[in-house]
Amino acid sequence: MEALALERKAEQNRELRERLTQLKKERNAIILAHYYQRDEIQEVADFRGDSFLLAQKAAQTDAEVIVFCGVHFMGESAKILAPNKTVLIPDERAGCPMADMVNVEGLRKVKAEHPKAKVVTYINSSAEIKAETDICCTSANAVRVINSVDADEIIWVPDKNLGHYVQQHTDKKMIIWEGYCNTHDMLTVKDVVEMKAKYPEAEFVVHPECRPEVVELGDFIGSTTAILEYCKNSTSKQFIVGTEDGTGYQLRLDSPDKEFIFATKFLVCPNMKVNNLKKLVKCLETMSPQIYVPPVIADKARSSLERMLQVK
Ligand code: SF4
Secondary structure, three states: OHHHHHHHHHHHHHHHHHHHHHHHHHHOEEEEEEOOOOHHHHOOOOEEEOHHHHHHHHHHOOOOEEEEEOOHHHHHHHHHHOOOOEEEOOOOOOOOOOHHHOOHHHHHHHHHHOOOOEEEEEOOOOHHHHHOOOEEEOOOOHHHHHHHOOOOEEEEEOEHHHHHHHHOOOOOEEEEOOEOOOOHHHOOHHHHHHHHHHOOOOEEEEOOOOOHHHHOOOOEEOOHHHHHHHHHHOOOOEEEEEOOOOHHHHHHHHOOOOEEEEOOOOOOOOOHHHOOHHHHHHHHHHOOOEOOOOHHHHHHHHHHHHHHHHOO
């Protein structure tokens, strides 16, 4: 019975992939997929990457339509950097709880309390927040960006865990927003200690969106892309992974001879998994839902993203 169901699913996916190829040609579309997406989406993507790499890809492509398989703020960044293109997202309910933990009103209040501070915003944020920002950053360039800012005081939004990590690498005073990623924050010291005991030869690679006490246990600490690079180049054969489980697709593709064990089964972002192959095909068929960012917000948000690009 189970075998039959699997066979039927495989057949459905084959049909969906064929339809997708046809639609891509008809619409002159490109599929961008975040590393945290389901395997069935990463398999059919033209490019896989983290939010920043994909936004850059969106800005560079000649395609007229971009299907952004990720969460809403990522589609927004693509639209901000490629305002003349149509940006689709397979399911508009794919939001990011961390991005939603900061609002414009609250941020303006903190800005008023610290008039000399500059706002540095993690790319995992809404277009409205980016529009209130002096400069954006990613988890890969956060320390460089903060140290490049011409101010002693920094208002940091929205991720407190990444903020804590960055604070250890800068002399600037950081006023850290209390947001966090529900998924990365699930990982506990107990989980990691147990895994390390079970797999003593494995290296523990961890994303700085995890809790500070978990990050401290890392053999390697880095952004999603940095973790992928590190595992590919390391001579180790076994890794305990402290980031979202969708990265397993690229990790296994890069190093089929290595073993990747996720530090807990809870490292799954339900928002990322809202998208699936069926919805991806449907959004190209119907050309909806589309991402819209009001031009006045997009222009301001673009400036904060472009300032980040100038940081060497
Ligand atoms: S993994 Fe965390 S930061 Fe990324 S989309 Fe999910 S909740 Fe947001």
